[in-house]
Amino acid sequence: MLTISQLADYAGVTVRAVRHYHAKGLLPEPERDHSGYRRYDAAAVVQLIRIRTLAEAGVPLSRVQELLEADEEQFATAVREIDRRLRAEIRERQQHRARVAQLAAGDSLALPPEAVAYVDRLRELGVPQRVVDMERDAWILVAAQLPDQMGPLMALKSAQLETPAVTELYRDMVDVADWDADDPRLPAFADRLVALIEESSEGWEDYESAGEFALDDGVVALLDRIFLDSVPVAPRLLVLLEQRGYRGWTRLERIDCPPEAPASRGS
Amino acid sequence: MLTISQLADYAGVTVRAVRHYHAKGLLPEPERDHSGYRRYDAAAVVQLIRIRTLAEAGVPLSRVQELLEADEEQFATAVREIDRRLRAEIRERQQHRARVAQLAAGDSLALPPEAVAYVDRLRELGVPQRVVDMERDAWILVAAQLPDQMGPLMALKSAQLETPAVTELYRDMVDVADWDADDPRLPAFADRLVALIEESSEGWEDYESAGEFALDDGVVALLDRIFLDSVPVAPRLLVLLEQRGYRGWTRLERIDCPPEAPASRGS
DNA sequence: CTTGACCTTGACCCTGCGTCAGGGTTGCAC
DNA sequence: GTGCAACCCTGACGCAGGGTCAAGGTCAAG
Incomplete structure (x- = not known):
């Protein structure tokens, strides 16, 4: 069984992030040992890696759950929408760049x-x-x-x-x-x-x-x-x-x- | 003299944003009238427009003050750094786009x-x-x-x-x-x-x-x-x-x- | 006098965690 | 047995840039 920091290391995230995902309900709270420490199994590592994969691709945490459970079609729809959001954010920043370039004291x-x-x-x-x-x-x-x-x-x-x-x-x-x-x-x-x-x-x-x-x-x-x-x-x-x-x-x-x-x- | 909502309208921002800028110390608190309402003069409108100009260009509020007071050289340095940050954020989102595109259920x-x-x-x-x-x-x-x-x-x-x-x-x-x-x-x-x-x-x-x-x-x-x-x-x-x-x-x-x-x- | 539009402060909400604070636990060395 | 480092726990505040109530005071018009 793994401690929270081992889990975090195997998935390449911080301990704080793991607890955050617990709080958000993305990762189920595991059993605790006699001293109250969380103890994880291999399935938790895999689930955590999946969460990270989506999060690192820019999927907001609030949508990660639904995407983990989605079928191909729902997934594709969600991906299109996330891509739209990312494009909008890029455009916004490009406009910002153009504007700051114009600025002078x-x-x-x-x-x-x-x-x-x-x-x-x-x-x-x-x-x-x-x-x-x-x-x-x-x-x-x-x-x-x-x-x-x-x-x-x-x-x-x-x-x-x-x-x-x-x-x-x-x-x-x-x-x-x-x-x-x-x-x-x-x-x-x-x-x-x-x-x-x-x-x-x-x-x-x-x-x-x-x-x-x-x-x-x-x-x-x-x-x-x-x-x-x-x-x-x-x-x-x-x-x-x-x-x-x-x-x-x-x-x-x-x-x-x-x-x-x-x-x-x-x- | 202007009320807060008139001020906000003339500068094209929300009333909430004006109060936010007061709280951040970007815009000085004006005189209050007998009933405690804030009363603004034209200078406040101009200052608020300047703040908005910087904020809309992607300058973080925490740096707006310093930029308003900066000379040409400091300003140029700050602008370069902000541009660097914007470029980094754009790159990040472009990578996110590439990754979501790869994702599938x-x-x-x-x-x-x-x-x-x-x-x-x-x-x-x-x-x-x-x-x-x-x-x-x-x-x-x-x-x-x-x-x-x-x-x-x-x-x-x-x-x-x-x-x-x-x-x-x-x-x-x-x-x-x-x-x-x-x-x-x-x-x-x-x-x-x-x-x-x-x-x-x-x-x-x-x-x-x-x-x-x-x-x-x-x-x-x-x-x-x-x-x-x-x-x-x-x-x-x-x-x-x-x-x-x-x-x-x-x-x-x-x-x-x-x-x-x-x-x-x-x- | 009432109504509706303003105004006030205060406080909680969002993202995605980082970072403290203030403890308890474990394991290893001495 | 004791000391130490390195874990673990919960809880809370902080960040940007405000949005959105809540609960109440003010003002002008009808």
Whole structure:
């Protein structure tokens, strides 16, 4: 008669695994000797080897019992299903591999490459780090909501950014984010902003009013909050814009015109 | 401010997962409102999206924190290691697929094809099911001990089986396993067995005495037990064989000769 | 006031064991 | 007889990544 460790050795498993199989009911509990030790016979070794054979082939323990008792047909069906599961797990891991390969530290984490390019361009234009970070976070949020529309959306924003007037605006006022809330230059900035909005608004209408870039109201509010919390002049800037006929920031709306007027994320 | 379910929705995860990340320390616990509800800001959404991005790429949660804080170089190192793990998991599953594909119900479970062929041949020769099952179990045990030597070993056994004298022995005495322990035909059977052993022993010496098929003593004892427990005449047969100069069964030894005499698994 | 949708914490469930903790048993050497 | 190592036992916690109750508090609408 064999002790549990001899049994385990002959079958090439650990003692712990044998006890686990007992607990799962895969291997019947054998007789105990006078001191309570389990004592096994040869049949247990064979049964244990069979269990291991299935387990090592990736059969979940919960199905081992049924497979040990199955006829050819049931067995074949079960094998097909297990193979399907294994294929799915392999696909999943291959997708994971592809994704980790794309990952990199810094801005590009959780942001598609187009958006990274946009954010990099902002930095190039001299926009302060704090504002770039804010933009990046905002785009992370948008990308999570509209993952499929980031391509066209970023193309649009990048095009706006390369408009000479916009580029100039950025160059002239890189430090607007650092102004105090009552900075006297703010009204002039608001004027330039409104001029830009009105100049370029025709080009956006197609996308925006069509609702293709339809962000949920909550997300819009969230993006506004990011802006309001990150930039000291933001609250007063919004007031100045309202005085000039625009409400909101992320989704800018005309207030002296029909309410369904075009709108867009501000920069 | 956001509730936990709004936060979860914006980041595309379950509420449970958010709490899980709190428990793991990946996402800081936010302020609570007057009734104890968690209230989140936009930064939490961004952080949660970052966590999800890593988790969905197969990064284990235990490493997410470190990756969120890592610089480019640490990040790249970590990514390489995760990729290695994913590759290993894919390989493992591919091997599992290959193994399940080989599996089939019945004798072939836990037995290499050569051994299945041998067992099938026994059945063909008219050997009773009970004895075939015993043989199969014995070979399952042997295969678990000497997986790499099953090819040559089974070739040897199959060749023995096809010796005209052996085949005849089987045909003449298919029902020996069912004889009573005191069956009068047993001494004659023992004689024929000894004749066969002596006739064919030269062919085996090379393998057996070289210890190439070296089974552990415990396994030999186990295989003998299977034989003794399965076949009523086994105990007396062993006595008769000892009278004729052979001891054991699985590993047969000459007792009137030098002790290192050749030996082999009996059939 | 009730209803239904949220929210809270806490705790158990899954896989396949590894690993402790805290004992009892066996066999061998001295 | 005694000491030691190497077994054996049960029971429980741990791992990843949450799912799924349970039992109760909160909130807004009708």
